[in-house]
Amino acid sequence: MSKVILAENAGFCFGVQRAVEEALKVKKQYSKKIYTLGPLIHNNDVVMYLEKNDIYAIDYSEIDKLNEGDVILIRSHGVSKEVTENLEKHGLIVVNATCPYVTNIHKKVNKYSDLGYNIVILGDDKHPEVVGINGWCNNSAVITKDGTFNDKLPKKICVVSQTTEKEETWKKTVSNLSSISKELLAFNTICSATEVRQKSANELSQTVDTMIVIGGRNSSNTTKLYQIAKANCPNTIHIENSKELTKEFIEENKDKTVGITAGASTPDWIIKEVIDIMEGKN
Numbered sequence: 001m002s003k004v005i006l007a008e009n010a011g012f013c014f015g016v017q018r019a020v021e022e023a024l025k026v027k028k029q030y031s032k033k034i035y036t037l038g039p040l041i042h043n044n045d046v047v048m049y050l051e052k053n054d055i056y057a058i059d060y061s062e063i064d065k066l067n068e069g070d071v072i073l074i075r076s077h078g079v080s081k082e083v084t085e086n087l088e089k090h091g092l093i094v095v096n097a098t099c100p101y102v103t104n105i106h107k108k109v110n111k112y113s114d115l116g117y118n119i120v121i122l123g124d125d126k127h128p129e130v131v132g133i134n135g136w137c138n139n140s141a142v143i144t145k146d147g148t149f150n151d152k153l154p155k156k157i158c159v160v161s162q163t164t165e166k167e168e169t170w171k172k173t174v175s176n177l178s179s180i181s182k183e184l185l186a187f188n189t190i191c192s193a194t195e196v197r198q199k200s201a202n203e204l205s206q207t208v209d210t211m212i213v214i215g216g217r218n219s220s221n222t223t224k225l226y227q228i229a230k231a232n233c234p235n236t237i238h239i240e241n242s243k244e245l246t247k248e249f250i251e252e253n254k255d256k257t258v259g260i261t262a263g264a265s266t267p268d269w270i271i272k273e274v275i276d277i278m279e280g281k282n
């Protein structure tokens with residue numbers, strides 16, 4: 001049996017956990033099919049679990065197919081004011097599971113664009129979170145991916161960031177804007193969830209014999225955790241769930257110290273299954 005240490009920060013972030021719990025709560029409350037506007041999370045096990053509970057993802061372009069009184073949940077990324085209003089106009093029951101950190105950005109963008117500030121967003125213009133934020137200033141924001149600006153900017157600016165941006169890019173953005181703008185309001189809206197997971201993985205992987213990183217193969221934050229852990233601990237593996245733990249691996253590590261971390265889309269129950277198997281409880 002291995003000695004297992006779980007990274008201090010691993011798995012679901014607060015906002016995603018909250019959205020999944022909300023979906024399950026709403027399902028219980030209405031006892032009928034629940035829809036989420038876009039997939040709640042990019043993790044096959046969770047998607048299957050939600051579908052088993054009658055919770056299905058639906059695309060915004062398909063909402064005409066829904067009936068009045070159907071329940072639709074807005075995921076943690078949030079949406080524009082217009083999208084929420086449109087869902088309500090369709091007679092749907094809208095449950096808002098936007099992460100409060102994202103709602104805070106919506107409020108700031110809405111307030112300061114009303115006060116005459118031109119909004120700048122640091123982030124990926126295709127990412128649903130950024131699309132949603134832009135919808136709180138009539139889609140008028142200047143969006144920068146790397147903190148640089150090709151076009152001439154107005155002098156009165158309010159800048160915010162996508163929650164998953166790097167601090168370094170944020171600093172560069174503010175520094176560039178401060179040389180252009182006469183009146184600059186900068187709200188650092190980066191959420192520390194990604195950073196603290198990476199920091200914990202880095203620390204833990206320096207102290208163990210083996211590392212297990214759990215998360216979707218196509219999850220970029222899980223891949224990043226794997227790279228960090230592998231650099232410190234050559235015996236690092238990336239799995240999606242406990243079914244991928246081979247007998248040989250379990251046997252090889254039975255007297256070793258094994259560190260475990262997980263990407264932000266990995267639920268607690270998958271982490272627990274892996275811990276239980278490595279500790280010989282399953």
Ligand code: SF4
Pocket residue numbers: 013014015016076077099100101102163191192193194
């Ligand atoms: S803002 Fe942070 S806590 Fe909220 S959903 Fe995004 S990463 Fe998670």
